[in-house]
Amino acid sequence: MLPTYLTLMLLFPLFGGLTCAVAGRKLPRALVEVLACATVWGSFVCAALAAAAYSRPQVIPLADWFASFDLAIPFSLYLDPLSLSMAVMIGFVCGLIHVYSVFYMREDQDYARYFALLNLFVFAMLTLVLGETLPLLYLGWEGVGFCSYLLIGFWYSDPANADAGRKAFITTRIGDVALMIALAWVFQLFGTLSITKVNGMGFLMPVSVITMLGILFLIAAMGKSAQVPLMVWLPDAMAGPTPVSAMIHAATMVTAGVYLLARLLPLIGGSKAALAAIAVTGAVTAFYGATCALAQRDLKRVLAYSTISQIGYMMLGVGAGAVTAATFHLLVHAFFKALLFLGAGCVIAAMHHEQDIYKMGGLRRSLPLTFWSFLVGAACLAGIPLTGGFFSKDSILLAVWIKGGVLYQALYLLGLVTALITAYYSFRLVFLVFAGDNGHVHRNSGLTVMQVVLIPLAILGLFGGLLDLPAYLGGGYLSGFFAALPAGDLPTASHEQEITLQAVAGVVALVGLLAAYLRYGKGRAERMREAQAQSTPLISFLAQGWYFDKLYDLVLIRPYQALAGFLWQRVDEAVIDATVDGLGSGVGGVGGLFGRWSTGKVAVYLISFAAGAALILGYLAWLAL
Amino acid sequence: MSVPLSHVLIVASLMFAMGLGCVIAWRANVIMMLIGIEIMLNAVMLTFVGGSAHWGIADGQLFSLMLMALTSAEVSLALAMVVYLHRRKQTVNTDEFDSMKG
Numbered sequence: 065m066l067p068t069y070l071t072l073m074l075l076f077p078l079f080g081g082l083t084c085a086v087a088g089r090k091l092p093r094a095l096v097e098v099l100a101c102a103t104v105w106g107s108f109v110c111a112a113l114a115a116a117a118y119s120r121p122q123v124i125p126l127a128d129w130f131a132s133f134d135l136a137i138p139f140s141l142y143l144d145p146l147s148l149s150m151a152v153m154i155g156f157v158c159g160l161i162h163v164y165s166v167f168y169m170r171e172d173q174d175y176a177r178y179f180a181l182l183n184l185f186v187f188a189m190l191t192l193v194l195g196e197t198l199p200l201l202y203l204g205w206e207g208v209g210f211c212s213y214l215l216i217g218f219w220y221s222d223p224a225n226a227d228a229g230r231k232a233f234i235t236t237r238i239g240d241v242a243l244m245i246a247l248a249w250v251f252q253l254f255g256t257l258s259i260t261k262v263n264g265m266g267f268l269m270p271v272s273v274i275t276m277l278g279i280l281f282l283i284a285a286m287g288k289s290a291q292v293p294l295m296v297w298l299p300d301a302m303a304g305p306t307p308v309s310a311m312i313h314a315a316t317m318v319t320a321g322v323y324l325l326a327r328l329l330p331l332i333g334g335s336k337a338a339l340a341a342i343a344v345t346g347a348v349t350a351f352y353g354a355t356c357a358l359a360q361r362d363l364k365r366v367l368a369y370s371t372i373s374q375i376g377y378m379m380l381g382v383g384a385g386a387v388t389a390a391t392f393h394l395l396v397h398a399f400f401k402a403l404l405f406l407g408a409g410c411v412i413a414a415m416h417h418e419q420d421i422y423k424m425g426g427l428r429r430s431l432p433l434t435f436w437s438f439l440v441g442a443a444c445l446a447g448i449p450l451t452g453g454f455f456s457k458d459s460i461l462l463a464v465w466i467k468g469g470v471l472y473q474a475l476y477l478l479g480l481v482t483a484l485i486t487a488y489y490s491f492r493l494v495f496l497v498f499a500g501d502n503g504h505v506h507r508n509s510g511l512t513v514m515q516v517v518l519i520p521l522a523i524l525g526l527f528g529g530l531l532d533l534p535a536y537l538g539g540g541y542l543s544g545f546f547a548a549l550p551a552g553d554l555p556t557a558s559h560e561q562e563i564t565l566q567a568v569a570g571v572v573a574l575v576g577l578l579a580a581y582l583r584y585g586k587g588r589a590e591r592m593r594e595a596q597a598q599s600t601p602l603i604s605f606l607a608q609g610w611y612f613d614k615l616y617d618l619v620l621i622r623p624y625q626a627l628a629g630f631l632w633q634r635v636d637e638a639v640i641d642a643t644v645d646g647l648g649s650g651v652g653g654v655g656g657l658f659g660r661w662s663t664g665k666v667a668v669y670l671i672s673f674a675a676g677a678a679l680i681l682g683y684l685a686w687l688a689l
Numbered sequence: 690m691s692v693p694l695s696h697v698l699i700v701a702s703l704m705f706a707m708g709l710g711c712v713i714a715w716r717a718n719v720i721m722m723l724i725g726i727e728i729m730l731n732a733v734m735l736t737f738v739g740g741s742a743h744w745g746i747a748d749g750q751l752f753s754l755m756l757m758a759l760t761s762a763e764v765s766l767a768l769a770m771v772v773y774l775h776r777r778k779q780t781v782n783t784d785e786f787d788s789m790k791g
Contacts, residue, residue, distance in 0.1 A: 663787055664786075664787035664788060664789040665783065665784055665786075665787045666716065666722075666783040666786070667713075667716040667717075667783055667784055670712060670713055670716060671713060674709060674713060677709075
């Protein structure tokens with residue numbers, strides 16, 4: 065039964081996407097909306113059935129795809145705890161987002177294109193997650209990149225949106241080049257591209273090769289998961305519709321990098337240096353994202369930076385070798401970040417598309433459902449004790465701590481500081497948006513449904529901790545489920561260590577909450593006044609994302625433009641074009657010269673004739689002599 | 690044959706060259722040019738006749754007779770054209786006639 069479920073899981077969204085793309089404009093709107101939602105929910109049902117039927121990790125070959133000389137790439141899927149839990153999460157969260165989209169995009173006339181892309185995106189993401197061979201994974205990887213490019217630039221008539229789409233596409237492409245190189249190299253080294261086989265053969269290669277492979281995969285993940293230094297695209301990608309942000313930039317695509325590294329951890333885990341690089345990238349990104357989120361004014365950009373930061377945590381978890389913890393955080397984060405984005409969508413819809421948090425306020429009373437759900441999301445993000453986010457983030461920090469060594473302990477401290485900042489900016493958002501007064505909202509029937517969608521996500525976020533409770537509370541479901549994964553052996557923490565670290569994390573989160581309350585809860589009116597004034601250099605530095613955009617502009621884009629200009633005007637136009645033009649005009653000139661010779665005057669012809677005859681005679685004479 | 694062919698050819702060449710010289714030197718005058726052309730044709734005829742006598746074949750003689758017929762026809766046409774052109778532009782200077790230029 066398993067092959068049927070998996071095939072259907074992939075085919076449903078593909079069918080929905082193709083139907084919407086081909087015939088969407090001809091079909092009635094309600095039908096397109098129902099079709100788009102039904103296919104994704106159908107996919108989720110298949111994933112749930114597959115989960116019910118699941119017994120052990122297995123490779124499920126569906127068809128032959130590619131077989132020449134010694135390269136064979138079959139269409140085969142791989143179902144193991146990692147891909148199964150991802151598939152179930154994707155089906156569920158994307159299903160909710162589809163329903164939400166129906167109401168969010170109610171005013172938009174281009175619904176067919178929207179739903180077609182959304183469905184294709186789900187298809188590509190599931191291909192990425194379930195693919196057993198690296199090329200199949202790469203196909204899904206590029207598929208989500210392509211769909212996200214089109215969805216970020218969905219409102220393409222505004223050049224800024226189209227630019228944001230292109231920026232996302234090109235930046236992630238840098239990572240994809242590394243992935244492509246890694247793929248070619250893996251084939252050259254191991255003679256196969258099957259993930260399961262490659263994972264089992266890591267010990268055959270010297271550590272330096274594994275390190276290089278790990279770094280290449282890390283660069284790929286940097287692009288897709290918006291890690292330092294390829295993170296500049298994600299804040300701009302907020303140009304797309306809010307449900308798209310929730311889906312791509314919270315639940316699915318950006319986690320693909322983490323998934324890739326977790327998937328290949330048995331291979332790259334053989335190199336300590338590669339793991340350390342992953343961990344450092346993750347921790348630095350987490351810190352970077354959190355600091356930038358502190359100073360943003362745009363509601364969605366705060367969430368964008370917080371996504372960067374949270375994915376940094378996941379990378380940190382992978383870098384510590386803790387696939388379970390990373391996946392745990394990935395799943396819980398998907399729930400609460402989708403919740404936060406969709407909540408933000410409700411707020412934005414209710415505020416007539418106002419996104420400046422300093423112009424909001426008082427939504428606590430006018431949008432109570434959104435408020436409570438958003439509060440849950442923010443609490444999860446902040447890691448307030450006993451929420452899902454608390455347990456998942458803490459399991460990563462715990463894994464980093466018990467990994468030991470100076471490097472990992474430093475990273476643990478960085479993670480802890482990040483947690484403090486995270487709690488602070490999460491509640492800054494809550495206080496600025498929902499506290500105070502002067503909230504005028506714009507209600508419609510769609511808003512009610514949109515808010516209802518938040519409830520299941522809020523419940524999942526809040527109780528997500530139950531997925532993987534710490535050992536002293538009886539152990540978790542995920543840990544048992546993931547125990548089969550070949551991901552290296554981690555030292556286990558004692559209960560005292562766990563409790564101590566969780567207490568520390570809890571205190572840190574509460575301190576952040578308290579600080580946010582003092583500054584933005586009590587001093588809200590004052591902050592609103594300050595926001596009108598000129599911002600300090602530090603605030604601008606953070607608001608601009610540490611000026612990374614400007615740096616790249618200076619270091620990469622300007623020289624590139626200068627080089628392009630040089631090649632265009634100096635080389636192409638001045639040398640190549642000039643040569644060809646000169647050749648043409650030379651031939652033309654010579655022709656003109658001969659043309660002038662035919663004057664029509666008998667005398668000229670006669671002299672020419674005589675001269676010609678003399679030349680021939682002379683030549684003959686020269687031959688004869 | 691008492692006169693060797695080479696002598697005949699030398700005379701013919703000289704005549705041809707003089708005819709050409711006449712055409713080029715008096716190119717401003719159509720009539721003088723016609724005369725030059727006639728001299729060149731005569732040089733050719735002389736070559737034919739000389740060759741015919743040298744090899745004892747009558748073809749060359751025949752050709753020269755045909756050439757005489759041709760030249761008389763040519764001259765009558767050419768003189769008619771000269772008269773016509775003179776009437777058109779009141780001159781026999783060939784440089785004035787360049788409407789055939791490419």
